[in-house]
Each structure stands twice: as C-alpha cells, then as structure tokens.
Amino acid sequence: MAGLIPGPVVPVWLAEDDLGCIICQGLLTRPATLPCGHSFCRDCLKGLWAAGSASAPRSCPTCRESARGPPQLRKNTLLQELVDKYTRALRELGDGSGPAPGPAARPAPAPASPRRAAQLPAAAQRSVAEVARELAELVEQLVDIVRGLQSQSPRPESGPDNERSTGSMSSSGGVDLSLASSKPVTSNTPKRKTRDILHDLEEIRKKLQENFTWKEAHEEQQQVELQEAPYSSSCPLPDQGHPAPERASRFAQWAISPTFDLRSxxxxxxxxxDCRVVTVSHCPQTHLWNHERFVNCQVLCSQAFSSGKQYWEVDTQHCNHWAVGVASWEMKRTQIVGRTRDSCCVEWKASRLSAWHMVKETVLGSDRPKVVGIWLDLEEGKLAFYSVANQETLLYECPVSASSPLHPAFWLFGLNPGNSLIIRPVNV
Incomplete structure (x- = not known):
C-alpha cells in the first residue's frame, strides 16, 4: 500500500481547552475515547467512576450516554500525539522563543521557573548565556571577515569608478555588509565604510560578551539558591526578584500558615x-485511592475553621491557571471549588480574574495578582480576598456561614508540569 503523499504543513492554532479533559480541567493524559466519541483522561474516568456507586452505570460525564457493558478504556494514540506536540510547543514558548503568531490572540504561557527550565528536554534547555555566546562567536567571525576585506582592499581612487567599487565592496560575498552598520555612512570610500562596519561589529561583540558573562554569573547564583532552598526538588522557588515588602501586614496578628492535607x-x-508547596507532578503519583481524594487537580488544607479570625497568603505566580479559597470537607470530590454552595474562591483563567460564590461568577478584571491574601472572619461572617503587594488591595468580599467548618482550598488547572502554589509566610 502506497504511503501518504506529503503535503504542505498547515499551522493549526490550539489552546489547552481544545485538548482538555473536563474532569481535571487540564491537558489530556493517556486519553481514552468512549463509544459516544467524547475523550477524557483515562485515570480521571476511572477515578470518577470509582467514586460513584458500584451499581451505577458507567456513563459519559459530558453527554451521560451509558454503555451496555463496562467500557474498555483504550489509549487514543492520535489524541496523545497531539497533546505531546502541544506540550512540546508550549515548553519551547516558555523557553523564550516567543508566542506563535495566529489569527486570534491567545494568553501567553507563564515564563518557565528555574526548576521547570531544569526539567525541560535537552533541546529546550539552552540558556540565554549559551545563545549569547554563540552570537558573540558569529560576530567574531564577521569581524575577521571584515578585517580580511579591509587588508585586501586597494587604495581608493576618486571618480565614478570609486562609487562602483564601493557598491561592490558592500555586497562582497553575497552579504550586504552596509546593513550591519547602524550609523549613516559619511564617506563614499570603501576604506571608511569598512572601518565603520568594523567599529559597529566590535561594539556588538563587546555588548554580547558583557551580557552572557553577567547571565552566567546570574545562573550560577540561581543554582546555588536552588540547592540551598528548603522546598522539595520538584517545586519552584518564589520569585527572588520580588522580595516580600518590609511593611508588616495589617492582618499580621491573625496570620496562620496552613498545611496541605495529604489525604485530599x-x-x-x-x-x-513541609506541606506548604503543592506542584503539578510530571507523572501520576501512586497514591492509594480513597473517597477523600479529589478526582480533579485540587487539594484542601488540614486546618478547619468554625470560629474566630484567620489570614493566610498564597503565592500564585508560578501557576498558569489557579483558584484559591475555602471549602467544607464534605464537598464532593468530583466537584470544583467555587461551583458548590459550600465553597468560595477567586480564580485566574484565560487572562481573567473572577470570584465564585454560591455557584455564581463575578468577573473582577484582567489584572493578575501575584500573591493572594485570604481573610476569613467568622465572627462577622465574611470572607475577603486581597491582592498583596506593597499593601493589601481588596479584590472581593462575600458573606460566609460557619455552619460547617471551612478549610483552605486550592485548584491548579491547565496541568503544566511544574505549576505550583505556595503558602507563604505572612510578613509580620
């Protein structure tokens, strides 16, 4: 049988939603397609069905079509290849090559953190210093070429022939060397023109040398910080370029530092x-399944609050899409925080900040907070979210009930390995 005739490569612009699983709200992992045609992560389907009644039919979460017998969950190879290609392209974008052009604007992925960059494939691990070094070597070669041309060029003569020789020199070797000079040429002699080009190339080489020398020192310092960091090896560090403000938080006397519950x-x-950094894993974890564990990419904290006042802060800048808030422990493990009457949150998704309360969404704007402060005042029955920078700026406030103890709740969606949320110490 003859193979397919290769045709033109047509760019196709995809977003995470095009290759997403509605159960975990992330990219498909080991995708399985049901008889109805809808596809989901294989483990998400198995977990969802395991969390339900043993006698309930195994139905599609999208269209609710039930299979006559237990459906065989086989890997959809084509979808997996598309997800792999999309993930590789996303990592290349995160490595600094810039967003791909397309007919419609898409949100750019968050820059890769130092730990995430260390985990990329070898082809995507080239540092800025290495690229700058290669550019410096190319400029060095150009300098040698121009010096060779300068030494070989005859003494210029005046007249019309000199103008023709100038054009010949500028296009020597099929390369228009005059384009390399950023300053206007004040003389028509090849000697003066070549000298100007050489001067510009020397300046470029000097700047590149200074740039990659600084970058190497900066990367070495980052490696030292990574080795000395108290966080686990799979979790990125907080942004060292944005240190915590020296001014004490006005909520300092109620500050707590909750910890993630390993059962949920x-x-x-x-x-x-230390149970204060949660990270999207590069491979599914081998946790024992239990009815307290979320099917989707969520986690609760161990601490439960039914009275008093509490305040905690979450560093969100290393997560592309996230939600932070509170929920009761009785929240169903197949549901999403904010989409139930016993949970509330603010979330960042698709370049939009929203608040979810009583299953209703309130759009807050397009400014993304790097740190979110959560103020839970059960004495007055209210919950407030703040953007924390030099001071706390109110994002959203809503009433809450203490009829059931509330736990800090978190959702990491857009499952890019390395995405993380960090419960950080409050500045006191």
Missing part, C-alpha cells in the same frame, strides 16, 4: 515535605 490531593499533584 489528587494523584496529579505532589506536596513538599
């Missing part, structure tokens, strides 16, 4: 040793 987090997440 989904198998797509891993938690640091």
């Amino acid at each position: 987090h989904s198998c797509s997440l891993e938690v640091s040793e």
Whole structure:
C-alpha cells in the first residue's frame, strides 16, 4: 500500500481547552475515547467512576450516554500525539522563543521557573548565556571577515569608478555588509565604510560578551539558591526578584500558615515535605485511592475553621491557571471549588480574574495578582480576598456561614508540569 503523499504543513492554532479533559480541567493524559466519541483522561474516568456507586452505570460525564457493558478504556494514540506536540510547543514558548503568531490572540504561557527550565528536554534547555555566546562567536567571525576585506582592499581612487567599487565592496560575498552598520555612512570610500562596519561589529561583540558573562554569573547564583532552598526538588522557588515588602501586614496578628492535607490531593499533584508547596507532578503519583481524594487537580488544607479570625497568603505566580479559597470537607470530590454552595474562591483563567460564590461568577478584571491574601472572619461572617503587594488591595468580599467548618482550598488547572502554589509566610 502506497504511503501518504506529503503535503504542505498547515499551522493549526490550539489552546489547552481544545485538548482538555473536563474532569481535571487540564491537558489530556493517556486519553481514552468512549463509544459516544467524547475523550477524557483515562485515570480521571476511572477515578470518577470509582467514586460513584458500584451499581451505577458507567456513563459519559459530558453527554451521560451509558454503555451496555463496562467500557474498555483504550489509549487514543492520535489524541496523545497531539497533546505531546502541544506540550512540546508550549515548553519551547516558555523557553523564550516567543508566542506563535495566529489569527486570534491567545494568553501567553507563564515564563518557565528555574526548576521547570531544569526539567525541560535537552533541546529546550539552552540558556540565554549559551545563545549569547554563540552570537558573540558569529560576530567574531564577521569581524575577521571584515578585517580580511579591509587588508585586501586597494587604495581608493576618486571618480565614478570609486562609487562602483564601493557598491561592490558592500555586497562582497553575497552579504550586504552596509546593513550591519547602524550609523549613516559619511564617506563614499570603501576604506571608511569598512572601518565603520568594523567599529559597529566590535561594539556588538563587546555588548554580547558583557551580557552572557553577567547571565552566567546570574545562573550560577540561581543554582546555588536552588540547592540551598528548603522546598522539595520538584517545586519552584518564589520569585527572588520580588522580595516580600518590609511593611508588616495589617492582618499580621491573625496570620496562620496552613498545611496541605495529604489525604485530599489528587494523584496529579505532589506536596513538599513541609506541606506548604503543592506542584503539578510530571507523572501520576501512586497514591492509594480513597473517597477523600479529589478526582480533579485540587487539594484542601488540614486546618478547619468554625470560629474566630484567620489570614493566610498564597503565592500564585508560578501557576498558569489557579483558584484559591475555602471549602467544607464534605464537598464532593468530583466537584470544583467555587461551583458548590459550600465553597468560595477567586480564580485566574484565560487572562481573567473572577470570584465564585454560591455557584455564581463575578468577573473582577484582567489584572493578575501575584500573591493572594485570604481573610476569613467568622465572627462577622465574611470572607475577603486581597491582592498583596506593597499593601493589601481588596479584590472581593462575600458573606460566609460557619455552619460547617471551612478549610483552605486550592485548584491548579491547565496541568503544566511544574505549576505550583505556595503558602507563604505572612510578613509580620
């Protein structure tokens, strides 16, 4: 049988939603397609069905079509290849090559953190210093070429022939060397023109040398910080370029530092040793399944609050899409925080900040907070979210009930490995 005739490569613009699983709200992992045609992560389907009644039919979460017998969940190879290609392209974008052009604007992925960059494939691990070094070597070669041309050029003569020789020199070797000079040419002699080009190339080489020398020192310092960091090896560090403000928080006297509950987090997440950093894992974790574990990419904290006042802060800048808030422990493990009457949150998704309360969404704007402060005042029955920078700026406030104890709740969606949320110390 003859193979397919290769045709033109047509760019196709995809977003995470095009290759997403509605159960975990992330990219498909080991996708399985049901008889109705809808596709989901294989483990998400198995977990969803396992969390339901044993006698309930195994139906599609999208269209509710039930299979006559237990459906065989086989890997959809074509979808998996598309997801792999999309993930590779996303990592290349995160490595600094810039967003791909397309007919419609798409939100750009968050820059890769130092830990995430260390985990990329070898082809995507080239640092800025390495690229700058290669550019410096190319400029060095150009300098040698121009010097060779300068030494070989005859003494210029005046007249019309000199103008023709100038044009010949500028296009020597099929390369228009005059384009390399950023300054206007004040003389028509090849000697003066070549000298100007050489001067510009020397300046470029000097700047490149200074740039990659600084970058190498900066990257070495980052590696030292990574080795000395108290976080687990799979979790990125907070942004060292944005240190915590020196001014004490006005909520300092009520500040707490809750910890993630190891029984509740989904198998797509891993938690640091101090239980204050939760990260999207590069491979599914081998946690024992239980009815307290979320099917989707969520986790609760161990601390439960039914009275008093509490305040905590979450560093969100290393997660592309996220939600932070509170929920009761009785929240169903197949549901999403904010989409139930016993949970509330603010979330960042698709370049939009929203608040979810009583299953209703309130759009807050397009400014993304790097740190979110959560103020829970059960004495007055209210919950407030703040954007924390030099001071706390109110994002959203709503009433809450203490009829059931509330736990800090978190959702990491858009399952890019390395995405993380960090419960950070409050500045006191």
